[in-house]
Amino acid sequence: MRLLHTADWHLGKTLEGRSRLPEQREFLEELNGIADEENVDAILMAGDVFDTVNPPAAAETLFYDAAVKLTSNGERPLIIISGNHDNPERLSASRPLANMNGITIIGFPTNQAVEVRVRNGQKLSIAALPYPSESRLNECLTESQEEGTLQLAYDDRVKKLFSDLSTGDEDSVQIAMSHIYVAGSRESDSERPIQVGGAYTVSANSLPEQAQYVALGHLHRPQTITRGSALARYSGSPLAYSFSEANQTKSVTLIDVEPNGIAHLNEVPLQSGKPLVRWIADKGIEQVYTWLEEGKDADAWIDLEIHLNDTLSIEEIHRLRSQHSGFIHIRPVFEKKEQQKEASYSSLPIDELFKRFYEQQTDGAEPDEELIQLFLELSENDE
Structure with missing residues (x-):
């Protein structure tokens, strides 16, 4: 079975007011081409479809059009979970229509795994865990305000959720998918924090042991986390969304895996986007x-x-x-220029004092003559 892992599209995200929708459209067309060329059996989208809980209509239209194409007219399953940027209710509102087109959308954490059959008849079982905040879990993990206690409680809860979801039989390919921060991973500036300090972090040891591969979202830098014989990976964002991501190679991940077998990964670099x-x-x-x-x-x-x-x-x-x-x-x-030492600033002419002041306030810039003359005129009028 061949799977394609992607995440963190952030459709509708801008760069200091500049629209990225043309680049995002280009990426989604490239993604569809990769899925066709590589004969992908199913696509995993690990959260943050949109950049805000109230995305612009153009971003939603782009998502719906792309999602239908990615399923190849309903023949290729597309499984999507919500991330911390997504509105889980809004994302999953189209679920009745989405299901008819081979698209599975999970907005809130549930206790049911996703079971799908791919084109060759093989079964795929996915322990799909959307962004599990306390509010979306609708529970208080601990009454303690101490960060360490909250971190342990959160880690235990996520581990238990994964355990409950990992119920596939031996004939299925066992995959887990979530939008979480795994402790020790590397962040970028464009990722909106999902933890208070280190409280909302998960240990790599809490990822499900049954999973042959764990498809992760949230971090924009592609990176793999080795966890025993199984693998966990952030596919990363498809575009660079901040200058801290300059010179990063963006990619998606192909996974070849059989029931009870070891997953083999192939990173596919992306060409789209500026x-x-x-x-x-x-x-x-x-x-x-x-x-x-x-x-x-x-x-x-x-x-x-x-x-x-x-x-x-x-x-x-x-x-x-x-x-x-x-x-x-x-x-x-x-x-910055080395300042000449003066016995006393009071002995300097007023225009020289103004120059010194201006250089200090502008971190070294020199005022032009017009500005100096304007200052002198204002000083004379004030007298």
């Missing part, structure tokens, strides 16, 4: 214009840091943005 890159122009703004003329990172989102002696005017910022639509941040960094 890269997020950081530019550090330590030689000033002319270096930036040189890069623009060379066509550097022409189709990328850019975090720009410019080392300057003087302030960057609004006109200059507009000029930069007009030459490349991908600039997200433009941050001037002013070179």
